[in-house]
Amino acid sequence: MSLTLYALGVAVLLSASFFYLFGYRSWRRRRVMAKPFPADWQTILDRDVWVYRHLPEPLQARLRPLIQVFLDEKRFYGCAGLTVTDTMRVTIAAEACLLILNLPLSFYDDLRAILVYPSAYRVPDIHREGEVLSESSGVHLGDSWQRGKVILSWEDVVAGAGHHQHGHNVAIHEFTHQLDQADGSADGAPMLRSSNALRTWSQVFSKAFDNLQKTLEQGHSELIDPYGATNPAEFFAVVTETFFERPRALHREHPALYRQLQQFFDLDPLSWTRAGD
Ligand SMILES: [Zn+2]
Structure with a gap:
């Protein structure tokens, strides 16, 4: 009997926590x-x-x-x-x-x-x-x-x-x-919509990351801030800054990167910036 009451108490507590975590949050x-x-x-x-x-x-x-x-x-x-x-x-x-x-x-x-x-x-x-x-x-x-x-x-x-x-x-x-x-994990790959998307994301981002490192080693300048060459997490953060700040330039110089970010954010900053921006 007391065991049944205990189990009932646990069930009530779990449902209350579940409601607090999910139901209350979305209601609020x-x-x-x-x-x-x-x-x-x-x-x-x-x-x-x-x-x-x-x-x-x-x-x-x-x-x-x-x-x-x-x-x-x-x-x-x-x-x-x-x-x-x-x-x-x-x-x-x-x-x-x-x-x-x-x-x-x-x-x-x-x-x-x-x-x-x-x-x-x-x-x-x-x-x-x-x-x-x-x-x-x-x-x-x-x-x-x-x-x-x-x-x-x-x-x-x-x-x-x-x-x-x-x-x-x-x-x-x-x-x-x-x-x-x-x-x-802070690894430069956010939660994507499918594993297929993750494969393409990884290919495009690692290629662009390697290219940035090579370009900087050769002493050339790049649209993407050199800080992006620190590691893949910084690369994602820096490229996202460029995506929202200079979409036209990113689209022109790194169309594959632009497309990945456009798909992930489901946004197209090119459409709200004027030509020449
Ligand atoms: Zn950072």
Whole structure:
């Protein structure tokens, strides 16, 4: 009898946890998305987020509720004395949600906190050579951690969000790492729709990664930032910056890469940039 009661208790607890994890989350998301988009957030998008002004209207309409959910679920923390404002939260959320306009919201389920520094910040970098560990201090514009954290320099977020097309966008870079990490490993290959797609993705990306390394070794310059040659995860993040910032150039110089990113994000930034951009 007591065993039956115990089993019943466990079953009730499991169903409650299941509802909390999945049912409650989607119920709350639907509720948040149904609320009107705040007028002062709209002003921030129109004034400060270049890509929002250039998106076709149907994509703008998809982006706004995603921003509402993102801001409902993620916590922002100011670092080095910074007070986080709505301008910072809305701008960062807009760049993050641009990436998941046509992807499931669940890509950001593990992301909990965004830490914002006023500008580039120093962090200790640990290096290992054999058994010897050494520590130096590096200047970072942003970081993405596996345990649900993104760190950003606000000054550099503004530089990226204020005007796409110069090729650099730290927010897009760090949130791309989060998409990459959503399947548990930061390896430059996010969750794709089929294993067939993964095979093509791997072929196209490893070829382009090797080519970038060779080009840089020969001392030539490349459209793709040299930092992309660090490893496949950085390559994916850097190429995604180029995809959203300089789609025309990426499409011209690396059509196969462009096509893979277009298929994964289910977006075509070429269609919302003018010729010559
Ligand atoms: Zn990176």
